[in-house]
Amino acid sequence: MRPDQLVFFLGIPGSGWAKIDSLMRQCKDFKFNESDYNKDTIWERNTNQHYLNHKGHFLGPGSGIGEGFRDIGKNYTKESFIKECEKAYADINEEDNYMIKCHWFCEMSNIKWLEKNFPNNKYICVLRDVGLCNERWLESMTFAKDYPKYTAWMVKEDPDEELGKHCIENRTNLINLNRLHDRNLRSFVRRKADIIFCPTRYMLDRMGYLWDKTGEHEFTWYNRCYMNDKNLSTRAPQYETTICMMNCKEELKFI
């Protein structure tokens, strides 16, 4: 894998980044490799309230790949970091780009390390109000019983954990980490983002979105989960998640 084939994907838990990842994979101008999709990395839960669909790898501590990604500069050289990222994919070739997703990229030390070692790579970030992110994640996920695992956000074992019921210590830790990572991410976006936009159908078209069965499914569910106003009096899209891109001008076809 060449270094420039890595596309770094940053977002905090609850931001809808997994859905945005699925939308981005449908944007064929990016040529994203999908060989990280297999029976172990596709997970779905549909409750009355939420539809969750996590596909592909999620790197970072607790996930089996990227265990040292809490502090990349301390634990990896550039070469060993690339090797670690490669582990998520079954097919490595010279044509495709490889989405590398990790919440822990939002550590400030990691952002600086990535910028220094991969200054010209593509970066895609997802921004959403941190309060909404916390609410969303805490009511729809568990730390240790779903895919991907969020054990790195835990400060104590919680065998009685259920969906929406987390011990106060872990809950507080997730909220604190989200606040920190959100601030780091927004600081990075302020300095580096070429464009910050909402994924409307028109914008996705611009990046070669494939409107096949999968494409329609992903866009429909993104809309239902992150666009629709809960307020029955308006029933209007909220456009509350935004995508920020760095070094992606070719795919966006902006000057």
Next chain:
Amino acid sequence: MEMKEEQLIFYCAVPGSGWAKLSLLLACCSKLNINKSDRRPEWEECGRTGNTDHVFHKGCYWDPMREYGDGFDDIGKNYTKENFIKECLRPFKEHDDRNYLIRSHFFAETKNLDWLVKNFPNNKIIFVLREPKPCFEGWHTGMSFTGHYPNYKAWMARYDKDMCKENYDKLWKLIKKHDGMIRRWISDRECYIIQPNKHFINQLGYVWDDEGKEEYMKMMHTHQFYSTPVPYYDAPFCFYNCDDLFRIEA
């Protein structure tokens, strides 16, 4: 020189969205080529802060119960196409090939947006999207109904008092109504929703002369979107019919 109707760019958002400051950024973008001859010293407003370094209203605003756009609550009912164009052009002193940015909150009415698209199918419409709650709080912090330019009489329920509960209730209801109308209208149309960061305004040909620097710095230093440790990015532009602003490769 004969005016082309495509020179009218319609601009719309709810009160408190920051649209006025954002329109001053648009006016510095060469690709939009905005005519600024609607500006007058008496139409400059710095709001309740009283800080004259932070003027955020410049130029004309069209809306009901104002000098311009009094019939904009229902354009189709109150104007012919020709009369509407005249009303839009009335405050401008110079007429040439520059574009006219016509700013009205009441364009948000669905019947008005539909009328605009029917009568001006090739014109640009630019919106600013922002959640109603921060809009209401933002407006409340900076403006009053009658004490500052422009007036917000059309948002008042009673005219004997300025800042009273009945007026704030009506303002809140109209903000929510118009916000929903805008969002529903754009939801099935071909639009780009993009945050106005520095890189993006450069795409629009932002001119970094004295005026450009001043407007940008005012935005960065004073506006609630940006004068925070990290930006919220909660007030994007929504561009309709603006494809020519963005280069599309073959």
